[in-house]
Amino acid sequence: MAIVDLIESGLGLLKSESDITPQWVEGVLRGSKSLEDNVSVTGVTTQRIGEGVGILSILQRITPTYSGDTKAPKTFVVKYPTDDAVQRFTADALAFYIREIIFYRDLAPDAPFRTAKCFAQAIAGDNTDFTIAMEDIGGFRALNQLEGVGLAESRILLEKLADFHAMWWNSPKLAGMGDIFQPVSNPTYHAVLPSMWTGGWQAMVPHAGHLIPDSIADIETLWAEKCSWMLDSMMAPTTLLHGDFRADNIMFDGDNPAVIDFQISGTGSGMYDVGYFISQSITTDVRRGHDKELVDTYLDRLEKHGIDVDRAEAWRQYLVAICFCVNYGVTTFTGYETQNERGKSLLTEMMLRALHCVIDNDAISVLR
Secondary structure (H helix, E strand, O other): OOOOOOOOOOOOOOOHHHOOOOHHHHHHHHHHOOOOOOOOOOOEEEEEEEEOOOOOEEEEEEEEEOOOOOOOOEEEEEEEEEEOOOHHHHHHHOOOOOHHHHHHHHHHHOOOOOOOOOOEEEOOOOOOEEEEEEOOOOOOOOOOOOOOOOOOHHHHHHHHHHHHHHOOOOOOHHHHHHOOOOOOHHHHHHHHHHHHHHHHHHHHHHHHOOOOOOOHHHHHHHHHHHHHHHHHHHOOEEEEEOOOHHHHHEEEEEOOEEEEEOOOEEEEEEEHHHHHHHHHHOOOOOOOOHHHHHHHHHHHHHHOOOOOOOOOOOOOHHHHHHHHHHHHHHHHHHHHHHHHHHHHHHHHHHHHHHHHHHHHOOHHOOOO
16 A cells, blocks of 8 residues: 655645645645656546535545546545534544554555555644545445444444454454554543533533433433443453444445444444444334344354354443443534534434434443
8 A cells, every 4th residue: 555644745734625736636646656657637626525424524525637648546535634623622632533544554454344545644743633545435335324224234234343353352462552542441531521421411402402202311410420431341352443333434335345434443342333333323213123133143243253252241231332322422412503404413313313222222221
Protein backbone atom coordinates (compact mmCIF):
# COMPACT_ATOMS: atom_id res chain seq x y z
CA MET A 1 0.00 0.00 0.00
CA ALA A 2 1.45 3.35 -1.02
CA ILE A 3 1.28 5.97 1.72
CA VAL A 4 2.29 9.58 1.30
CA ASP A 5 2.79 11.88 4.27
CA LEU A 6 0.72 14.92 3.37
CA ILE A 7 2.57 17.15 5.81
CA GLU A 8 6.06 16.46 4.45
CA SER A 9 4.83 16.82 0.88
CA GLY A 10 3.87 20.40 1.70
CA LEU A 11 0.27 19.83 0.68
CA GLY A 12 -1.11 20.18 4.16
CA LEU A 13 -3.96 18.56 6.01
CA LEU A 14 -7.47 19.38 4.87
CA LYS A 15 -9.47 21.68 7.13
CA SER A 16 -12.23 22.65 4.73
CA GLU A 17 -13.48 22.03 1.21
CA SER A 18 -11.57 25.07 -0.06
CA ASP A 19 -8.30 23.24 0.61
CA ILE A 20 -9.14 20.63 -2.04
CA THR A 21 -7.34 22.21 -5.00
CA PRO A 22 -6.07 20.63 -8.22
CA GLN A 23 -2.54 20.97 -6.86
CA TRP A 24 -3.49 19.16 -3.66
CA VAL A 25 -5.20 16.34 -5.56
CA GLU A 26 -2.31 15.97 -7.99
CA GLY A 27 0.16 15.75 -5.12
CA VAL A 28 -1.83 12.99 -3.43
CA LEU A 29 -2.14 10.95 -6.60
CA ARG A 30 1.52 11.34 -7.53
CA GLY A 31 2.63 10.49 -4.03
CA SER A 32 0.64 7.25 -4.12
CA LYS A 33 1.93 6.46 -7.63
CA SER A 34 -1.61 6.61 -8.98
CA LEU A 35 -0.92 9.26 -11.65
CA GLU A 36 1.38 8.98 -14.66
CA ASP A 37 4.27 11.44 -14.94
CA ASN A 38 2.96 12.94 -18.19
CA VAL A 39 -0.54 13.65 -16.85
CA SER A 40 -1.61 16.49 -14.57
CA VAL A 41 -4.77 17.41 -12.69
CA THR A 42 -6.37 20.42 -14.37
CA GLY A 43 -9.51 20.77 -12.28
CA VAL A 44 -11.51 19.24 -9.46
CA THR A 45 -15.11 19.08 -8.33
CA THR A 46 -16.24 17.99 -4.89
CA GLN A 47 -19.41 16.54 -3.43
CA ARG A 48 -20.07 16.24 0.27
CA ILE A 49 -21.32 12.74 1.04
CA GLY A 50 -22.46 10.89 4.12
CA GLU A 51 -24.24 13.85 5.70
CA GLY A 52 -26.19 12.61 8.66
CA VAL A 53 -23.95 9.54 8.57
CA GLY A 54 -20.31 10.54 9.16
CA ILE A 55 -20.97 12.23 12.49
CA LEU A 56 -17.30 12.52 13.52
CA SER A 57 -15.86 13.39 10.11
CA ILE A 58 -16.53 15.16 6.84
CA LEU A 59 -16.50 13.04 3.70
CA GLN A 60 -16.00 14.53 0.25
CA ARG A 61 -16.10 12.72 -3.08
CA ILE A 62 -13.47 14.22 -5.39
CA THR A 63 -13.78 14.09 -9.18
CA PRO A 64 -10.52 15.22 -10.84
CA THR A 65 -10.19 16.45 -14.42
CA TYR A 66 -7.00 15.23 -16.10
CA SER A 67 -4.86 16.66 -18.89
CA GLY A 68 -4.93 13.40 -20.84
CA ASP A 69 -5.79 9.72 -20.80
CA THR A 70 -4.93 8.13 -17.47
CA LYS A 71 -5.46 5.10 -15.29
CA ALA A 72 -5.78 7.37 -12.27
CA PRO A 73 -9.04 7.05 -10.30
CA LYS A 74 -12.08 8.78 -11.78
CA THR A 75 -13.17 9.60 -8.26
CA PHE A 76 -11.86 9.13 -4.75
CA VAL A 77 -12.96 10.10 -1.27
CA VAL A 78 -11.29 12.28 1.33
CA LYS A 79 -12.06 12.26 5.03
CA TYR A 80 -11.12 14.96 7.52
CA PRO A 81 -12.39 16.22 10.90
CA THR A 82 -15.96 17.28 11.49
CA ASP A 83 -16.80 20.98 11.62
CA ASP A 84 -19.30 20.28 14.40
CA ALA A 85 -17.66 21.69 17.55
CA VAL A 86 -19.32 19.22 19.92
CA GLN A 87 -18.42 16.14 17.89
CA ARG A 88 -14.93 17.47 17.23
CA PHE A 89 -14.37 17.89 20.98
CA THR A 90 -15.45 14.29 21.50
CA ALA A 91 -13.16 12.98 18.75
CA ASP A 92 -10.14 14.87 20.07
CA ALA A 93 -10.81 14.06 23.73
CA LEU A 94 -11.06 10.35 23.00
CA ALA A 95 -8.25 10.26 20.36
CA PHE A 96 -10.48 8.73 17.71
CA TYR A 97 -8.76 9.89 14.52
CA ILE A 98 -5.37 8.23 15.05
CA ARG A 99 -7.09 4.84 15.37
CA GLU A 100 -8.37 4.91 11.80
CA ILE A 101 -5.03 6.08 10.45
CA ILE A 102 -3.24 3.12 12.04
CA PHE A 103 -5.96 0.62 11.14
CA TYR A 104 -5.79 1.45 7.44
CA ARG A 105 -2.00 1.52 7.47
CA ASP A 106 -1.27 -1.64 9.45
CA LEU A 107 -4.34 -3.83 9.88
CA ALA A 108 -6.69 -3.42 6.93
CA PRO A 109 -4.67 -5.63 4.52
CA ASP A 110 -5.28 -8.70 6.70
CA ALA A 111 -8.89 -8.02 7.65
CA PRO A 112 -11.42 -10.72 6.68
CA PHE A 113 -13.67 -8.15 5.01
CA ARG A 114 -13.19 -5.74 2.12
CA THR A 115 -12.41 -2.12 2.90
CA ALA A 116 -11.30 0.94 0.96
CA LYS A 117 -7.73 1.18 -0.31
CA CYS A 118 -5.89 4.24 0.99
CA PHE A 119 -4.01 6.56 -1.35
CA ALA A 120 -2.69 8.84 1.38
CA GLN A 121 -3.14 9.55 5.05
CA ALA A 122 -1.58 11.66 7.75
CA ILE A 123 -2.34 13.13 11.14
CA ALA A 124 -1.00 16.09 13.08
CA GLY A 125 1.51 15.45 15.83
CA ASP A 126 -1.09 15.98 18.54
CA ASN A 127 -3.37 13.34 16.95
CA THR A 128 -6.12 15.85 16.11
CA ASP A 129 -6.21 17.21 12.54
CA PHE A 130 -6.06 14.37 10.04
CA THR A 131 -6.70 13.57 6.39
CA ILE A 132 -7.30 10.28 4.61
CA ALA A 133 -7.61 9.95 0.84
CA MET A 134 -9.11 6.63 -0.13
CA GLU A 135 -10.70 4.58 -2.85
CA ASP A 136 -14.30 5.46 -3.69
CA ILE A 137 -16.35 2.34 -3.02
CA GLY A 138 -19.62 4.22 -3.39
CA GLY A 139 -20.55 1.86 -6.21
CA PHE A 140 -20.99 -0.98 -3.74
CA ARG A 141 -24.47 -1.65 -2.42
CA ALA A 142 -24.79 0.43 0.72
CA LEU A 143 -26.83 -0.52 3.75
CA ASN A 144 -29.02 2.14 5.32
CA GLN A 145 -29.13 2.78 9.04
CA LEU A 146 -32.64 4.22 8.99
CA GLU A 147 -34.06 1.37 6.92
CA GLY A 148 -32.19 -1.19 8.99
CA VAL A 149 -30.65 -4.55 8.12
CA GLY A 150 -32.70 -7.69 7.52
CA LEU A 151 -32.16 -10.88 9.51
CA ALA A 152 -30.47 -12.80 6.68
CA GLU A 153 -27.82 -10.13 6.05
CA SER A 154 -27.44 -9.57 9.80
CA ARG A 155 -26.42 -13.21 10.17
CA ILE A 156 -23.84 -12.81 7.39
CA LEU A 157 -22.43 -9.71 9.05
CA LEU A 158 -22.30 -11.26 12.52
CA GLU A 159 -20.39 -14.21 11.08
CA LYS A 160 -17.94 -11.84 9.39
CA LEU A 161 -17.61 -9.94 12.66
CA ALA A 162 -16.77 -13.23 14.41
CA ASP A 163 -14.10 -13.90 11.76
CA PHE A 164 -12.55 -10.50 12.54
CA HIS A 165 -12.70 -10.99 16.31
CA ALA A 166 -11.25 -14.51 16.02
CA MET A 167 -8.10 -13.11 14.41
CA TRP A 168 -7.38 -11.13 17.59
CA TRP A 169 -8.96 -13.31 20.28
CA ASN A 170 -6.78 -13.01 23.43
CA SER A 171 -3.87 -12.19 21.11
CA PRO A 172 -0.60 -11.19 22.85
CA LYS A 173 -0.21 -8.55 20.12
CA LEU A 174 -3.02 -6.52 21.69
CA ALA A 175 -0.85 -5.62 24.69
CA GLY A 176 1.37 -3.47 22.50
CA MET A 177 -1.51 -1.77 20.71
CA GLY A 178 -3.28 -0.22 23.71
CA ASP A 179 -1.90 3.28 23.21
CA ILE A 180 -3.72 3.54 19.89
CA PHE A 181 -6.59 1.06 20.16
CA GLN A 182 -7.62 1.91 23.65
CA PRO A 183 -9.45 -0.65 25.79
CA VAL A 184 -13.16 -0.16 26.35
CA SER A 185 -12.33 0.32 30.02
CA ASN A 186 -9.84 3.17 30.05
CA PRO A 187 -9.35 6.21 32.32
CA THR A 188 -10.62 8.72 29.75
CA TYR A 189 -13.90 6.88 29.19
CA HIS A 190 -14.41 6.45 32.92
CA ALA A 191 -13.81 10.17 33.44
CA VAL A 192 -15.80 11.72 30.62
CA LEU A 193 -18.63 9.37 29.62
CA PRO A 194 -20.89 9.92 32.66
CA SER A 195 -20.88 13.69 32.14
CA MET A 196 -21.34 13.26 28.38
CA TRP A 197 -24.34 11.03 29.10
CA THR A 198 -25.85 13.60 31.44
CA GLY A 199 -25.32 16.43 28.96
CA GLY A 200 -26.73 14.33 26.14
CA TRP A 201 -29.80 13.38 28.15
CA GLN A 202 -30.51 17.02 28.94
CA ALA A 203 -30.15 17.91 25.26
CA MET A 204 -32.34 14.98 24.23
CA VAL A 205 -35.32 15.69 26.49
CA PRO A 206 -36.71 18.71 24.56
CA HIS A 207 -36.63 16.77 21.28
CA ALA A 208 -37.40 13.17 22.22
CA GLY A 209 -38.00 12.97 25.96
CA HIS A 210 -41.68 12.25 25.39
CA LEU A 211 -40.70 9.07 23.50
CA ILE A 212 -38.91 7.44 26.44
CA PRO A 213 -41.03 4.52 27.75
CA ASP A 214 -41.91 4.82 31.44
CA SER A 215 -40.62 1.30 32.06
CA ILE A 216 -37.07 2.42 31.38
CA ALA A 217 -37.12 6.04 32.59
CA ASP A 218 -34.71 5.23 35.44
CA ILE A 219 -31.95 4.56 32.92
CA GLU A 220 -31.25 8.30 33.08
CA THR A 221 -29.65 7.96 36.52
CA LEU A 222 -28.68 4.27 36.36
CA TRP A 223 -26.54 4.66 33.27
CA ALA A 224 -24.28 7.34 34.75
CA GLU A 225 -24.04 5.47 38.06
CA LYS A 226 -23.15 2.18 36.39
CA CYS A 227 -20.97 3.49 33.55
CA SER A 228 -17.66 2.39 35.05
CA TRP A 229 -19.11 -1.00 35.96
CA MET A 230 -20.37 -1.48 32.40
CA LEU A 231 -16.99 -0.57 30.93
CA ASP A 232 -15.21 -3.05 33.19
CA SER A 233 -17.79 -5.72 32.34
CA MET A 234 -17.03 -5.50 28.60
CA MET A 235 -13.31 -6.24 28.70
CA ALA A 236 -12.84 -10.03 28.52
CA PRO A 237 -12.24 -12.21 26.61
CA THR A 238 -10.31 -9.47 24.83
CA THR A 239 -10.19 -8.93 21.10
CA LEU A 240 -9.89 -6.06 18.63
CA LEU A 241 -13.21 -4.28 18.19
CA HIS A 242 -14.46 -2.36 15.19
CA GLY A 243 -16.22 -0.05 17.63
CA ASP A 244 -18.78 1.35 15.18
CA PHE A 245 -20.07 -1.76 13.43
CA ARG A 246 -23.39 -0.46 12.10
CA ALA A 247 -25.32 -0.34 8.86
CA ASP A 248 -24.07 3.03 7.61
CA ASN A 249 -20.50 1.72 7.82
CA ILE A 250 -21.17 -1.46 5.86
CA MET A 251 -21.62 -2.15 2.14
CA PHE A 252 -21.79 -5.25 0.00
CA ASP A 253 -19.46 -5.93 -2.92
CA GLY A 254 -21.64 -8.60 -4.48
CA ASP A 255 -22.13 -11.08 -1.65
CA ASN A 256 -19.05 -9.90 0.23
CA PRO A 257 -19.29 -7.33 3.06
CA ALA A 258 -17.14 -4.21 2.85
CA VAL A 259 -16.58 -2.31 6.09
CA ILE A 260 -15.43 1.27 6.67
CA ASP A 261 -14.92 3.76 9.53
CA PHE A 262 -12.48 2.53 12.15
CA GLN A 263 -12.26 5.69 14.26
CA ILE A 264 -13.68 4.06 17.38
CA SER A 265 -11.73 0.80 17.09
CA GLY A 266 -10.45 -0.48 20.42
CA THR A 267 -10.07 -3.60 22.51
CA GLY A 268 -12.53 -5.44 24.72
CA SER A 269 -15.15 -8.16 24.63
CA GLY A 270 -16.51 -8.98 21.19
CA MET A 271 -20.00 -8.80 22.65
CA TYR A 272 -19.65 -5.02 22.58
CA ASP A 273 -19.63 -5.00 18.77
CA VAL A 274 -22.38 -7.62 18.70
CA GLY A 275 -24.65 -5.66 21.04
CA TYR A 276 -23.99 -2.41 19.23
CA PHE A 277 -24.86 -3.86 15.83
CA ILE A 278 -27.98 -5.73 16.87
CA SER A 279 -29.43 -2.95 19.03
CA GLN A 280 -28.91 -0.14 16.55
CA SER A 281 -28.76 -1.50 12.99
CA ILE A 282 -31.83 -3.71 12.98
CA THR A 283 -35.25 -2.10 13.30
CA THR A 284 -37.15 -3.02 16.43
CA ASP A 285 -39.91 -4.92 14.65
CA VAL A 286 -37.38 -7.04 12.72
CA ARG A 287 -35.05 -7.68 15.67
CA ARG A 288 -37.70 -8.36 18.33
CA GLY A 289 -37.71 -12.01 19.35
CA HIS A 290 -34.46 -12.84 17.50
CA ASP A 291 -31.76 -11.53 19.87
CA LYS A 292 -30.62 -14.93 21.16
CA GLU A 293 -30.71 -16.42 17.69
CA LEU A 294 -28.47 -13.63 16.38
CA VAL A 295 -26.07 -13.86 19.30
CA ASP A 296 -25.85 -17.63 18.75
CA THR A 297 -25.02 -17.01 15.07
CA TYR A 298 -21.96 -15.07 16.20
CA LEU A 299 -20.97 -17.61 18.87
CA ASP A 300 -21.42 -20.56 16.49
CA ARG A 301 -19.01 -18.89 14.08
CA LEU A 302 -16.44 -18.38 16.83
CA GLU A 303 -16.63 -22.09 17.60
CA LYS A 304 -15.73 -22.84 13.98
CA HIS A 305 -12.50 -20.95 14.69
CA GLY A 306 -11.87 -23.21 17.68
CA ILE A 307 -12.96 -20.60 20.22
CA ASP A 308 -15.13 -21.95 23.02
CA VAL A 309 -17.18 -19.25 24.75
CA ASP A 310 -19.21 -19.47 27.96
CA ARG A 311 -22.61 -18.76 26.42
CA ALA A 312 -24.28 -17.71 29.66
CA GLU A 313 -21.55 -15.14 30.26
CA ALA A 314 -21.69 -14.03 26.62
CA TRP A 315 -25.44 -13.39 26.99
CA ARG A 316 -24.87 -11.42 30.19
CA GLN A 317 -22.29 -9.31 28.36
CA TYR A 318 -24.75 -8.81 25.53
CA LEU A 319 -27.24 -7.36 28.02
CA VAL A 320 -24.55 -5.07 29.42
CA ALA A 321 -23.51 -4.01 25.91
CA ILE A 322 -27.00 -3.08 24.76
CA CYS A 323 -27.49 -1.02 27.93
CA PHE A 324 -24.18 0.73 27.37
CA CYS A 325 -24.89 1.41 23.69
CA VAL A 326 -27.94 3.52 24.49
CA ASN A 327 -25.18 6.05 25.15
CA TYR A 328 -24.58 6.71 21.45
CA GLY A 329 -28.09 7.78 20.66
CA VAL A 330 -28.28 9.94 23.78
CA THR A 331 -24.91 11.74 23.75
CA THR A 332 -25.10 12.73 20.10
CA PHE A 333 -28.21 14.79 20.86
CA THR A 334 -25.84 17.57 21.97
CA GLY A 335 -25.30 18.20 18.25
CA TYR A 336 -28.94 17.66 17.28
CA GLU A 337 -29.59 21.22 16.09
CA THR A 338 -26.69 21.11 13.63
CA GLN A 339 -27.85 17.88 11.94
CA ASN A 340 -29.80 17.73 8.70
CA GLU A 341 -33.17 15.99 8.71
CA ARG A 342 -31.68 12.56 8.11
CA GLY A 343 -29.20 13.12 10.92
CA LYS A 344 -31.95 14.15 13.33
CA SER A 345 -34.07 11.15 12.39
CA LEU A 346 -31.05 8.88 12.75
CA LEU A 347 -30.22 10.10 16.25
CA THR A 348 -33.77 9.59 17.42
CA GLU A 349 -34.21 6.21 15.76
CA MET A 350 -30.91 4.80 17.05
CA MET A 351 -31.76 5.86 20.59
CA LEU A 352 -35.23 4.32 20.44
CA ARG A 353 -33.99 1.08 18.88
CA ALA A 354 -31.42 0.75 21.65
CA LEU A 355 -33.98 1.48 24.36
CA HIS A 356 -36.48 -1.03 23.01
CA CYS A 357 -33.74 -3.64 22.71
CA VAL A 358 -33.01 -3.11 26.40
CA ILE A 359 -36.73 -3.36 27.27
CA ASP A 360 -37.40 -6.46 25.15
CA ASN A 361 -34.55 -8.35 26.84
CA ASP A 362 -35.04 -6.90 30.34
CA ALA A 363 -31.40 -5.89 30.06
CA ILE A 364 -31.78 -3.04 32.52
CA SER A 365 -32.06 -5.69 35.24
CA VAL A 366 -28.29 -6.11 35.01
CA LEU A 367 -27.94 -2.44 36.01
CA ARG A 368 -30.59 -2.48 38.70
